[in-house]
Amino acid sequence: MNTMPSNTDTGRKPLDTNLPAGAAIAAPATMAGTARALAIRRIIASVLCLMTALGMGIASAPRAVASESNGGGEATMTQNTVASGLTSSQFDQFYHYNTPQGFLNDIQSIWKGDDGYYHFMYIQNPMYKHDGDGTVWYHVKTKDFVHYTDVGVSIPKFNGVWFSMATGTIIDNRQGFFADLPEDALVAYFTSYIEGVQKQFVAYSTDGGMSFEPYRDSAIMSAPNDHTDFRDPYMLYDSESRTMMMYLAEGDKIGTYASKDGITFAYVGATILNAGALNGKDLGSIECPNIKTLKDPITGEEKTLLFFGANGYQYGSTTGTYYMVGHLDADHVFVGEQQPKRVDDGSDYYGANFIQDSETQITSLAWMGNWGYSAKDISDDNGITYKLGSISLARRLTLSGVSGDYTLASTFVEPTALFDTALTGNASSAAGSQELLNITRPSWQKAELTFTNTDEDTSVDGHITVNLVQADSSATIVYDADTATYTVTRSTSRLTDGDGVYEYTKVIAASAGNASPRSLTMQILQDQSSVEFTVQGSGRTYTMLRLSTDKQSTIQVSTDGHNALAYTLNTINGADAQPSPTPDPGTSPTQTGSAGNIAGQGDGTGSSASDTTPSSGTSDAKQATVRAAGQKTHSTPAGRLSDTGSGIVWPLAIGSLLMAAGIMILCAARQLSRSGVRALHGIPHAKPQLQGHPHLRPSER
Template sequence: MKIMKILGILGVCLLLPFIETLSVEAGTLTSNECQQYYHHNIEQGFMNDVQSVWQDEEGYYHIYYLADLNYKHDNDGTEWYHVKTKDFIHYENLGIAIPKFQNKWEAVATGSVIKNTSGFFSDLPKQAIVSYFTSYTPNGQKQFAAYSTDNGLTYKPYSDDAVMTSPSTTAHFRDPYVFINKKTNKLTMYLAEGDKIGVYSSENGKKFDYVGAISLNKYALNGKDLGLIECPNLKTMYDVSTGATKEVLFFGGNGYNYGQTSGSYYMVGHLSDEGVFIVEQQPKRVDDGSDFYASNYFQTANNTNIISIAWLGNWSYSAKKIIDANYEQSYKLGSLSLAHKLNLTQKDGQYILKSSLIKPYSCLTNKTSQYVEASKQTRKTDGYYQLLNTRRWTSQNFYLQMTNQNQGKVNGHIKLSFKQKDSTVLFDYNADTGYYNVQRQTTNIADEEGNSEYSRIFTENSGVINPETFKLHVYVDKASIELEFENSERTYSLLKYTTDDDLSFKVETNSENNLFYTMSNIENSH
């Protein structure tokens, strides 16, 4: 990865990076026009769903995700790719763990893993890791099982054939999540089945029986369904404020009935004796952004928090025709999000997940800071004060603190603008209501439908109304922006399609809100 050499000038003046750039080979499976700098990128081709997050005895977090190393070429199709990390910033590639078109499965799709530490799989050693995954076949979606005895590097078939087969060639029947039901001492499997999650039980991990379903249609969700359900996951969480232990069901859905796009959702509830999730609350988003999908979750030992990481992507445009300035199609696409730390707490009688980013502090360089008083700036004809106007390298950390000494609380609108030669992202936060709008434009989506979806205006609730101090973390990379509202511990993750390493960033307000900011380059040598 490139190393930055920066000539820094404090304040809002230009920071001009001298970059030793990699050669861009647009139109190839290894081109870098959409390359992220401090997020993990796929080595070639296209990535999507995150499969599992688990930790080994040396403290490494292991992550599987779906990779198509021959995206839109011969031998197209996904398989499980394996990386490990200790900090969710520096990753080591470990290659393909479960290859496609081998044994009796074809392309390998979403699933999960379970360690055999309890000895449930009596014919396997306790150090074995067992994976369950979907494969799309001409006869429908099938669930296969495989096991690893080399710390998850390679897998062998655990059963001679599929352990489950869809009831028809067109049925949605995929994305198995498995766990040991302590009440029955059986293996429970959750399967995404259209607008519900089927629940199955097994005594040996190879033969499964139906025990119930979790309905997520419009009747179960107060008339607003979430479309096609994918990627179920279940975690037990402990609320330190109340002492309560709750089950939290995670899944992917589409929020078009809620004014949102696809994303990762959660619901709070409890389990029946058979392992069926009983809903207690309506669904909420894990991350409010447009591009935090197919996320997976690592449970800490004491159940007080969860680490979540997702595919930065959206099926409405991520797999469309993405191009560069020369109209060459991009075939290397996809990165992981920053990791999120999730905590369960009660607010207004409801359980909610607070989300904060695991920040790349070890990678920050060339830090600068300044305090800007709005009243000392010239108010523009549109009624806004310009508090910050700077050019930076595209890989940036901005931390913004805003106060209003005249009125005691931050009020009015605060606008953030991120502009590059082929991309614009605008945030407009209304401190009086807590809501903010997000709008994007790019010249790099050649598909009309995909570009229209990408350019939609989204409105979200930050949960922060007229604070005494407004605190916002902003993490910008080549192809993404991730926000954390520190006051409410909410996050927003999005993609931005650009080939430009030069970023223009502005902060404006239409009230006398003063700004203290710090900004740093984020450099990751990998």
């Protein structure tokens, strides 16, 4: 039992009002001086209270903003985490999900809750590269994969059973497999590294995934040593045989295990993914396995799909999310029938997860990042930032093609509810290199670019170049209409690590699969720190991280073929609409939809332009001010932390100075008070002795 100590317990003594032998009573003049000192003390104390309250209020203002906008479920962030770049970053996205603190990576299971929400978790390191770092599972919910609400940490780190959280799976108990748990329980299997050894743990939740408790107080499976890959369990329950299956990433294979109780698992086989099984080219270390089924929407043929993370370094690519089409054998081991293909052709669609929407459709989310550079030192205008990571646009995946040559067709879940008024226009060119569009817009933007040949009876030809230019970053797409292939290059000044720059600036080549079309439409969705695009009708997507703090992006489009361009540009608002800058005289856009809130300016389209001027706008000076300040002009969406940026420094500094001054005054007041009291009683001055406290360490006294 913990009780408060008495004066005697602490060694403190009540004030001794008995005068020492031989002490004289103070003279009236001395007492009057002491009274004045006590009056001064009261005034000083009043000023102290005012200054301290003011200082605390100013210093805590950013903290209050962060806490209020967090949407609940997350502990209030401290001033230290804000100041150290853990909760504030100029890389925060406008309409994608951002982690509220630290570093975000792999997406965990996505499931539909009884509350009507889709739920998922992701790996978060809230103290990334700080004392006490380590990963947890952070819980988020959404109804539409556009608007997200933070729930908070559901599975913590360092709980006495496991250490940091790695990837795993959440399954429900509706089949009653776990007899000692209610049917509405959720069960999580996951990896944790214990002294470098990859081990599997089990936890359960009876509150809808808000919190989890250990199902066993130790690991249920373990790698034999600290250099064996044995992680990221994917769980699949077979109701017919009442068997729980586990699929583990084990280097160049996926091990398969079976259990009748969910605790003791037996090895039954593996899916080999080494060079021998993949036509001579391996895919590096396999991670994050996942299994789903899809039916061909035309023939009804059902196929099993194995998803996994891998490295396409031997295929001219980088890390990404892959899939194989095949089936499960009698032991539930996956057997591939086709070679692996990428879910997304870009460099930053990793740690993905999936939910089965129907027999013919899957929805997927992924971490937009790459271990080649995302964990390197990345700086915004305030220095190195430790708040990094956002989640991709959701994708709808369906099976297309023919038996024996199936592919996944991918389409974006676009945030159309957040689209601002459209800006449209068109331009055309003669043969030879010709600029068709050059316009500066907010960095959070959708561009729909449709190309046709100037000769309406001829296909789109030559090369089409789309350049996305910012003050500190660029991304260039060069599309060959004759072969339906393209290359992507990018650069940034926000990353200086040599290895990181090498990985970030790699040229990636991909194919859209539709050569020499009569019409070609590219849909490009930009946000503050990402670019995602697709060629309409291809079923292929490309996702890339964009390390930039510039709030504006210049879209430059050119061609060396006989091509005409029709474009539609939409600002995508995270919350309130952006103000509209006045277009340059060289640009003649057409406004469609409701009036106002267009954010477009430019310096010319191509020749033969046929456009009209929008009806509203704001000054370039205001846009320049917003850009220089490096801050958003819209309010923070619900469930997001405010982007306080460098504005947090002055309130903290002023508040700290006021509180320091108050403390100094307090010390002086105490000394004055002590002197006055001692003078009043005729007590000689003496250095006070440090009194011990039985419940405090020396550093806390």
